[in-house]
Amino acid sequence: MSTIPLDLDTLNPRQHEAVVHEGGPVMIIAGAGSGKTRVITYRIARLIQEGTPPWRILAVTFTNKAAKEMRERIEHLVGDQAKDIWMGTFHSLCARLLRMDGMAIGLDRNFVIYDDSEQVSLAKDIIKKRGFDDKAIQPRSVLGEISRAKEQLLSPEKYEERASSFFERTVSGIYKDYQKRLTAANALDFDDLLFKAVRLMDESQVVREKYQDKFLHVLVDEYQDVNLSQYRLADLLSSKHRNLTVVGDDDQSIYGWRGADVSLMMRFSVDHPDANLITLDQNYRSTQNILKGAHSVVRHNRTRNDKKLWTDNGSGELISIGETGTENDEARLVVDTIMREVRTGRRSYGDFAVLYRTNAQSRAIEEAFLGHQVPHILVGGTRFYDRKEIKDMVAYLRVIWNSADEISLRRVINTPARAIGPGAITKAEQFAESQGISLFDAFASPTFEQELTKKTVQGIRNFTKTIEDGIELAEPGPITPVLKHVMQASGYLDELRADRTEEAQARLENLQELVNVTAQYDTDPANEVNLGSFLETVALVSDIDTMKGNGDGVKLMTLHSSKGLEFPAVFLMGLEEGVFPHSRALGSDSELEEERRLCYVGMTRAREALYLTYAQRRSQYGQANFNPRSRFIDDLPREIVDQMPGTTMSAQSFSRPSGTPRLEPLRTGGYAVAEEPREKSAGWTPPFTVGQKVSHRKFGIGIVVACAPLKNDAEVTVAFPGATGIKKMVQSLAKLESV
DNA sequence: TACCAGACTATTTTT
DNA sequence: TAGTCTGGTA
DSSP states (O other): OOOOOOOGGGSOHHHHHHHHOOSSOEEEEEOTTSSHHHHHHHHHHHHHHTTOOGGGEEEEESSHHHHHHHHHHHHHHHGGGGGGSEEEEHHHHHHHHHHHHGGGGTOOTTOEEEOHHHHHHHHHHHHHHTTOOTTTSOHHHHHHHHHHHHHTTOOHHHHHHHOOSHHHHHHHHHHHHHHHHHHHTTEEEHHHHHHHHHHHHHHOHHHHHHHHHHOSEEEESSGGGOOHHHHHHHHHHHTTTOOEEEEEOGGGOOOGGGTOOTHHHHHHHHHOTTOEEEEEOBOSSSOHHHHHHHHHHHTTOSSSOOOOOBOSSOOOSOEEEEEEEEHHHHHHHHHHHHHHHHHTTSOOGGGEEEEESSGGGHHHHHHHHHHTTOOEEEOSSSOGGGSHHHHHHHHHHHHHHOTTOHHHHHHHTTSSOOSOOHHHHHHHHHHHHHHTOOHHHHHHOHHHHTTSOHHHHHHHHHHHHHHHHHHHHHTTSOSHHHHHHHHHHTSHHHHHHHOOSHHHHHHHHHHHHHHHHHHHHHHOTTSOOSHHHHHHHHHHOOTGGGOOTTOSSEEEEETGGGTTOOEEEEEEOOOBTBTTTBGGGTTOHHHHHHHHHHHHHHHTTEEEEEEEEEEEEEEETTEEEOOOBOHHHHTSOGGGEEEOTTOBOOSSOSSOOTTOOOOOOOTTOOOTTSSOOHHHHHTOOOSSOTTOEEEETTTEEEEEEEEEEETTEEEEEEEETGGGEEEEEEHHHHOOEEO
């Protein structure tokens, strides 16, 4: 067994302490770039070298990619043993636990995991069946509420007890049906994985003790982003040996919208009064200027433990700021800058990352990259597994694996068209209901066929035969033969081939790519080769997981996806009020604080160079908007910023919320009047400034999110508190008044 | 039943 | 702006 000694001498004293900490609960507050990953890998490697069996160590990471990389690093240190460490995301860990021991709470081990869109179609169906209008009661918001309930470990019954408002009572009913339907389909949604795993530990003493005994050490990374169910699970699993190591940074908590709760970090010390606290505040990644800039943004947060990273690194380059006319100019500025740096040999494409707040922003920048033939890697956007043809094939595989999976069955029963319309499906539903059988069995039943037309019967027979043959083919394990069978026998391939459009061509290529994926999966010794495991892997991949190694291309991704990564040079785009910070956050202090942390995360990704760009004018939802530049830019001390060559910077933005500090002329000055102020070029003056408080006679007091020109008038978007939410209104009619 | 066109509407971040 | 949905028609 190859084991190399750890060079513990190269660690700073705090890191050293964190690595060698013997036992008992520890919380490591690890600032950005403080060598956190190194500490965790060393700690685990050391545990193994000191004799802890790897399979008795559990390490939870935020993404599958992080888990994979960490395992590889540990493998470098301790060799093959690293393969036996339990390592993965909370979700994949829970799937594994439930697959192995879910029977104890009545779970079938063949369960499938429903993703976002499957949840939506299920919720929609329930809302309709309950007689609601799916426009008045929106599936997404209902699902959001159900998700929050599950994160808080509230069962439908418990939720019902607490439900008071009309909305909550409505959700309560839907939540009940939703769970019923999931159970009938032998399916779990993302939140169920956690919810059920906690229930499994709570309810089955045997299982609980099995895992509590097993895990001598439990480590949780990105602890600032755990929700209550994850907190509980980590506690449950570590409660016997009490060797729980949690690592996080409250300044980097950016998943509050997903139920993550930073205050759980505080609770850790309450629940574990004997816990050690180790703070890593030396940054090894960034220049002083970058750290100074990032700190000047995040320090405005009220709910924050004041702390400051320091570094031995030099001050480095100034932070570059670029203002452009439109979002397309902004994209071109980014591309030009990158090309210049590459041409002069200072950097290669792979050194750059371009980060933005929302995926929608990626379009302009991607077009610019394509236009200039700059190699780039887009992370996220429409995921491979979200493409229609891929989802269709995966749905076929799911039905083969688990014929109770009704949502997948509905998806493919008539794809490609085989004369099984809504009429036939309703009949099958009724038949299934009356016979107490599953929808698939209803279709497969000869009795049922009598009521249908010849054509439909033929279609159903073809379909059920395809599935049944698939079940047989799936028996030995490998996925590829099953997939190929389905593509062929379903008529899916034939249909696409007959279609000579470019789109069909692209779909065919994607399907070929899927075959490549399964072929690779089948031959990878790390995998358990059966349909169930494959489907689970597919359900739990994230955008960042699919990012190809360190290929030489500019990485394009959202700020959220960039968490945990670092790059020599980073661009943050769209630094405009309403874009970043996002308009949805403008009305809420806590959400604004999260935006600040997000900015902090983005800025601290950069090692050497940081560029912040914004556009004076941006089309959003097909309309030109004039957003003032982001308050985050104005937070930066002026001695650490510089203006990008070839850009102008208005001395003050188009409209600043009153009282907000302004960026003053830089260095030699002279740029302030270099270009016509944009209100002139637009020929229009907005009635309000973004961020200003206004009152409406019906909705009360709100905050202006955006102003857009309308002939002789203005369209004002205002965020009102509570259920009213965001409203767009015409000024002459709404008669908003500033307050 | 299938397809098309036009209307409509909703715009964050993701395991 | 673009994606989704609905309703009408072939």
